[in-house]
Amino acid sequence: MNLFAEIRTLVTDSLTALVAEGALPSGLDFAAVAVEPPRDPSHGDMATNAAMVLAKPAGMQPRAIAEALAAKLSLDARVTGVEVAGPGFLNLRLAANVWQGVVKAALTEGLEFGRSMMGGGRKVNVEFVSANPTGPMHVGHVRGAVVGDALARLLDFAGWNVTREYYINDGGAQVDVLARSAYERYREANGLEPEIREGLYPGDYLIPVGEALKAKYGASLLDKGEEVWLADIREIASELMMDEIRGDLAALNVKMDVYSSEKALYGTGQIEAAIQALRDMGLIYEGTLEPPKGKTLDDWEPRVQTLFRSTAHGDDVDRPVMKSDGAWTYFAPDIAYHYNKVQRGFDELIDIFGADHGGYVKRMKAAVSALSGGKVPLDIKLVQLVKLYKNGEPFKMSKRAGTFVTLRDVVEQAGADVTRFMMLTRKNDVTLDFDFAKVLEQSKDNPVFYVQYANARINSVLRKSREAGIDCGDAALAKADLAILSHPAEIQMAQKLAEWPRLVEIAAKGNEPHRIAFYLYELASEFHALWNKGNDDPSLRFVQDGNAATSAAKIALARATGVVISAGLGILGVTPVEEMR
Structure with missing residues (x-):
């Protein structure tokens, strides 16, 4: 049930009747x-812009359209009042039984309440994390992993066919650095002093890799040149690091469907095929670029390179795909990788990038636009930094990692559920402050606690009701006399529940999973407010002693709220708690 969609249909049907x-x-x-909640709740229950957006194409005054539409809408039994506001906005008031019906729908549909088919089964690839396999995941990866996984869950809930994908950046020089760093730990495992010179990875996490290399090779690689061991150690070390990364993701309750390797693109003709496809479109040429901003001709040496005419697809400048020495640029395998995704038949692509990849957005979108003939949209979400604090002080770095705070550090201190929820309390493109003390405190200022506390309170109501002999099964509660829910505070609670299906579609349309976290906090606030009013007004308490029928209706409202909280937390990848300890 999507009440806002139903009332929008009523509006469009009424408009069609006016045309006829x-x-x-x-x-x-x-x-x-559109039909949406009014900015000021005192104006009504819902508002529509129909008269405003149709005035110009209809060649009529918006107020004239609004008055004609109001007359039609007032004939529907669900509508108890229609008011034309300002130049032509329409504010609607709905009958109490409409809101009571939302409670019944939530109980009847359960966790499916709010699920949408807006995606129409379209195939969407969500690529996220995609960290270099050179060490454990750090706190920056935490946020990208949570945003990507929550977005995938959201799109699945809204009707898309979702594939979660990790692109292993194992084709660059950084994996050679990993191999050299692991070799020093291999020397250490053999009783020698490691030489962790500048430019190598210093973290203790490579000590087990060195021990694994000793177990495989003994002392046979000692004092041998790179030409003997680099390729093998590179492969072994990167595989072991990917095993660790998979474990990191599992600790955060993230599971990928596909792992794709950058290294697999080299020597297989895939890069060449992607560039040739662009060449066949007339988008590859030999040329020189203008000096970058801040450079002058005196300190800039123009070189002939192989360029992608990305400006033909919305980019600011054309981009090199091959250097003057014949080597591929970093951009070339990324083009090939996205070409591979297009060829796999995805209808939509989404990339979750770190904030430092902002310069990649336009060129990557241009490449996908060209290679898909403009048929496959690519949305790139940039995830800003996370600043860690403990009691207001910057959190110290991890000794194990050497230079950064790891994902495991965060999850071990705060827990996976708290970490996931808190990473979604800001929009992805806004820097997020994460204070370990504050995210664990039990207060209204801690959104994850406030939402979980609402769910725990609901479960306490259900436990006490069962002990009192009340049937609290969803089917039984759905049959309760919900007309009893007539107090303005109860209607307001039901109205907030009615926003859930609409919110799901808005969040999915914009690829914005943080909206789910925001809504859950608002919903929990409404529930806590209703609970507190019951302390002052006994008639608002969920269990009414000696009155089973009234209790059932009020418990139904609480349980419907719990259904939506559980569904929302499921999208965030957070487990609902039934009892606060």
Whole structure:
């Protein structure tokens, strides 16, 4: 049930009737007609912009359209009042039984309440994390992993066919650095002093890798040149690091569907095929680029390179794909990788990048636009930094990692559920402050506690009700006399529940999973407010002693709220708690 969609259908059906009657001209497009909560709740329950967006194409005054539409809408039994506001906005008031019906729908549909088919089964690839396999995941990866996984869950809930993908950046020079660093730990495992010179990875996490290499090779690689061991150690070390990364993701309750390797693109013709596809479109040429900003001709040496005419697809400048020495640029395998995703038949692509990849957005979108003939949209979400604190002080770095705080550090201190929720309390492109003391405190200022506390309170109501002999099964509660829920505070609670299906679609349309966390906090606030009102007004308490029928209706409202909280937490990848300890 999506009440806002139902009332929008009522509005568009009424507009269609006005067209049939000749009150409106034919051929009007209703796509921009919206029904949403009014900015000021005192104005009504819902508002529509229909008259405002149709006035110009209809060649009519918006107020004239609004008055004609109001007359039609007032004929529907669900509508108890229609008011034309300002130049032509329409504010609607709905009957109490409409909101009571939302409670019944939530109980009847359970965790499916709010699920949408907006995605229509379209195939979407969500690529996220994609860290270099050179060490354990750090706190920056935590946020990208949570945003990507929550977005994948959201899109699945809204009707897309989702694939979660990790692109292993194992084709660059950084994996050679990993191999050299692991070799020093191999020397250490053989009783020698490691030479962790500048430029190598210093973290203790490579000590087990060195021991694994000793177990495999003994002392046979000691004092041998790189040409003997680099390729083998590179492969072994990167595989062991990927095993660790998979464990890191599992600790955060993230599971990928596909792991793709950058290294697998080299020597297989895939890069060449992607560049040739662009060449066949006339988008590859030999040329020189203008000096970068801040450079002058005196300190800039133009070189002939192989360039992708990315400006033909919205980029600011054309981009090199091959250097003057014939080596591929970093951009070339990324083009090939995205070409591979297009060829796999995805209808939409989403990349979750770190904030330092902002310069990649336009060029990557240009490449996908060209290679898909403009048919496959690519949305790139940049995830800003996480600043760690403990009691207001910056959190110290991890000795094990050497230079950064690891994902495991965060999860071990705060827990996976708290970490996941808190990483979604800000939009992805805004820096997030994560204070270990504050995220664990039990207060209204801690959103994850406040939401979980609401769920725990709901479960306490259900436990006490069962002890009192009340059937609290969803099917039984759905049959309760919900007309009893007539107090303005109860109607307001049901109205907040009614926003859930609409919110899911808005969040999915914008690829914005943080909206789910925001909504859950608002929903929990409404529930706690209703609970507190019951302390002052006994008639609002969920269990009414000696009155089973009234109790059942009020418990139904609490349970419906719990259903939505559980569904929302499921999208965030957070386990609902039934009891606060």
